[in-house]
Amino acid sequence: MNIEDFLKSEAPSWMKVKGTDGDIVISTRIRLARNLDGFRFPLSFSEKEAKEVDEAVTKAVLNISEKIFSHFTIKEMPALQRQVLVEKHLISPLLAKKENSSSVLISDDESISIMVNEEDHLRIQCLSPGMQLLETYNLAYKLDNELENHLPYAFNNTLGYLTSCPTNVGTGLRASVMMHLPALTMSKQIKVITQMLTRLGMVVRGIYGEGSENLGNFYQISNQVTLGKSEEEIIEDLQNAVVQIIRNERASRESLLNKAPLVLEDRFNRSLGTLKYAHIMTSEEAAACLSNVRLGVDLGIIKSIPLHVLNECMILIQPGFVQQYAGTTLHPNERDLFRAKMLREKLNSKTNKFNNKGEEKYDV
Structure with missing residues (x-):
């Protein structure tokens, strides 16, 4: 290679x-x-x-x-x-x-x-x-x-x-x-x-x-x-x-889930919404949102995103990968724009299939 x-x-x-x-x-x-x-x-x-x-x-x-x-x-x-x-x-x-x-x-x-x-x-x-x-x-x-x-x-x-x-x-x-x-x-x-x-x-x-x-x-x-x-x-x-x-x-x-399930669910879904629709995203904010979504997946609250996609996103948000994606070196504010674009494309992808219950099912 x-x-x-x-x-x-x-x-x-x-x-x-x-x-x-x-x-x-x-x-x-x-x-x-x-x-x-x-x-x-x-x-x-x-x-x-x-x-x-x-x-x-x-x-x-x-x-x-x-x-x-x-x-x-x-x-x-x-x-x-x-x-x-x-x-x-x-x-x-x-x-x-x-x-x-x-x-x-x-x-x-x-x-x-x-x-x-x-x-x-x-x-x-x-x-x-x-x-x-x-x-x-x-x-x-x-x-x-x-x-x-x-x-x-x-x-x-x-x-x-x-x-x-x-x-x-x-x-x-x-x-x-x-x-x-x-x-x-x-x-x-x-x-x-x-x-x-x-x-x-x-x-x-x-x-x-x-x-x-x-x-x-x-x-x-x-x-x-x-x-x-x-x-x-x-x-x-x-x-x-x-x-x-x-x-x-x-x-x-x-313990967190038992104490405040609705607060956690709101936190997870807000983070997912930010990742899917934001147009400016720092690496710190992206990492925090991905962490929340990952926890939501692990707890069974978010069901539509597979873990391997979140693994890929954690790599994609890094400064080097963002610039590799853009094809050129970028200033920090430009990286924030491209980072958000990459995450929107990754998490709104329609390449996934549906299982027999009508739920989204991603290919691994």
């Missing part, structure tokens, strides 16, 4: 499948940080070393993987293309800023991306819908094992895998889940949850990871400790924490 194919698609195919606990857990991500022995870390290596690492990693991935990968050089991409790849969670904001021999390898279904010469020589990232920590880890582990047979990983018998940042030394594993937690946010419990996770050695970030803010009540929860624990222990600890958060979110949703 060429880069335009990845950019023009909205949600990747894996995101269109509802995973386990998909009403709350949007996606699971496993990231493994690895470096090659005999080369300096990307923070201090030469352009010659960067090129050699890029060539070695790319050759190994393209030769051994069962999946079909496409390779893209970062410095050859315009800034807008890089931004769209960040918004699709295929590369990190840090990689998007690189100008040396950095690249990304992306599988055709976008479930795997391998960043080359970001903070480390390579970072393997696997994505799955819903709550699939163990399954996603196994996918990443299999690919990592294959690559280790062909690449000289930097490994210490005492410390484990050596990484550019000390916080990743050991397993090099960062496991995370993207969660939609509107009820815990509305009931002001999210701060307590965040403090609890911090005590457990975990971290809560925004939708784009480190340094990003919460948008639309989406939170990325991941492990912070990589040294002194096995991969299995890290996965198990995160799994247990997420299961508890899911219980708390469901209890909060039920």
Whole structure:
């Protein structure tokens, strides 16, 4: 595939499948940080070393993987293309800023991306819908094992895998889940949850990871400790924490629904109306409305919009995608106009069918 194919698609195919606990857990991500022995870390290596690492990693991935990968050089991409790849969670904001021999390898279904010469020589990232920590880890582990047979990983018998940042030394594993937690946010419990996770050695970030803010009540929860624990222990600890958060979110949703069902229904439908008919929409307002509609769908109050359409809309409202849609760079107020236009087109689409009860039924 060429880069335009990845950019023009909205949600990747894996995101269109509802995973386990998909009403709350949007996606699971496993990231493994690895470096090659005999080369300096990307923070201090030469352009010659960067090129050699890029060539070695790319050759190994393209030769051994069962999946079909496409390779893209970062410095050859315009800034807008890089931004769209960040918004699709295929590369990190840090990689998007690189100008040396950095690249990304992306599988055709976008479930795997391998960043080359970001903070480390390579970072393997696997994505799955819903709550699939163990399954996603196994996918990443299999690919990592294959690559280790062909690449000289930097490994210490005492410390484990050596990484550019000390916080990743050991397993090099960062496991995370993207969660939609509107009820815990509305009931002001999210701060307590965040403090609890911090005590457990975990971290809560925004939708784009480190340094990003919460948008639309989406939170990325991941492990912070990589040294002194096995991969299995890290996965198990995160799994247990997420299961508890899911219980708390469901209890909060039920409590809100029991206390003020008409108020909630009015809130959800007002948000849906805004998305369908507004002509100016900031990304913050769009995310808030999409969060309300998503909660309305999960609670069975809104029945006409499938979750995969809302997943696509959350990607579409981002600044890079709006400009990709417009075909040019836009000022913020121009983006607000195009964003509203995109949402109207997406949510008023008549490509849906009707089921035998006369209710709207979208194709998945």
